[in-house]
Amino acid sequence: LHTASSKGHEAIVRLLLDEGAKVNVQGGRFGNGLQTAIWLGHEAIVRLLLDKGADVNLRGGKYGNALQAASSKGHEAIVRLLLEKGAYINMQGGYYGNALPAASSEGYEAIVRLLLDHGTDINIQGGVYGNALQAASSRGHEAIVKLLLHKGADINMQGGYYGNAPSHTFRLMNTCLRILYNLPRPKGYAALLSLFFVGASLIVADFIHTNWWRELPLPWLQ
Numbered sequence: 001l002h003t004a005s006s007k008g009h010e011a012i013v014r015l016l017l018d019e020g021a022k023v024n025v026q027g028g029r030f031g032n033g034l035q036t037a038i039w040l041g042h043e044a045i046v047r048l049l050l051d052k053g054a055d056v057n058l059r060g061g062k063y064g065n066a067l068q069a070a071s072s073k074g075h076e077a078i079v080r081l082l083l084e085k086g087a088y089i090n091m092q093g094g095y096y097g098n099a100l101p102a103a104s105s106e107g108y109e110a111i112v113r114l115l116l117d118h119g120t121d122i123n124i125q126g127g128v129y130g131n132a133l134q135a136a137s138s139r140g141h142e143a144i145v146k147l148l149l150h151k152g153a154d155i156n157m158q159g160g161y162y163g164n165a166p167s168h169t170f171r172l173m174n175t176c177l178r179i180l181y182n183l184p185r186p187k188g189y190a191a192l193l194s195l196f197f198v199g200a201s202l203i204v205a206d207f208i209h210t211n212w213w214r215e216l217p218l219p220w221l222q
Contacts (some may be wrong), residue, residue: 002028005037010030010044013037023054030069038069038078046078048214056085063102064094071111072102076166079111096135097127104144105135112136112144131157 001021004012013033017023022175023033029034034054037045050056056066063069067087072095079099083089088098096102100120104113112132116122122132129135136144138200149155 001025001033002030002036004047005038005042005045005193006034008037008040008042008045010042010048013045013048017048017052023049023052024058025032026058026060029062032058034058034066035061035063035069038066038075038082039063039073041073041075041078043075043078043081047083050081050085055178056082056087057091059091059093064096064098065091067091067099068094068102070095071099071108071115072096072106074103074108074111076111078116079114081139083114083118089115089118090124092124092126095128097129097131098124099128100124100132101135102126104132104141104148105129105139107136107139107141107144109141109144109147112147116151117149122151123157124150125157134155 001013001016001023002025004016020131026032028036030039032054034046034049034056035058038048059065061069063072065087067079067082067089068091069084071087092216094100094102096105098120100112103115126133127135129138132154133145133148133155135149
């Protein structure tokens with residue numbers, strides 16, 4: 001069932017179910033047939049499995065549950081279908097923790113809006129990034145970061161690998177500065193000026209002032 005679902009073979013999936021295959025059988029990378037079909041975007045098979053009794057909130061697999069799998073891959077129509085079928089919008093588990101950080105991390109703004117419109121907890125904790133705001137910040141999705149902040153996301157919420165969203169942004173900038181500082185002067189200087197004009201003015205200005213003009217390394221670059 002998992003294999004047929006992953007390959008999009010609707011007729012074979014239907015045949016297997018008619019012959020008694022258990023629709024909620026567990027196993028494999030995605031946990032069950034429903035998540036497998038969802039991850040690969042086979043909407044017709046998703047509908048078939050749900051019609052045959054697939055548990056929309058069955059736990060398991062890399063993404064923890066069906067809604068998170070659909071959100072992480074940007075399958076908006078499937079996300080809508082799962083919500084209509086009773087998917088728990090704040091269900092925890094899996095790599096991202098829940099559906100909102102999954103969509104936020106991968107840059108699917110329409111799905112983020114959809115989940116927020118359906119009442120998802122914007123500050124719910126869990127997963128590798130800790131929360132949706134940190135997930136969006138980690139991947140540079142500015143529009144989603146602005147949306148989450150506008151909707152009340154806690155900018156100082158702790159959790160995840162980097163602790164909070166500002167810390168993650170700072171660490172990314174730190175990495176960029178390390179690389180640019182080690183470039184030949186003309187090339188590195190031009191790159192730092194580019195960063196200055198795209199919004200890193202305070203950090204870059206301080207970096208140029210204390211390093212290239214004075215040749216002194218910043219403590220946080222040690």
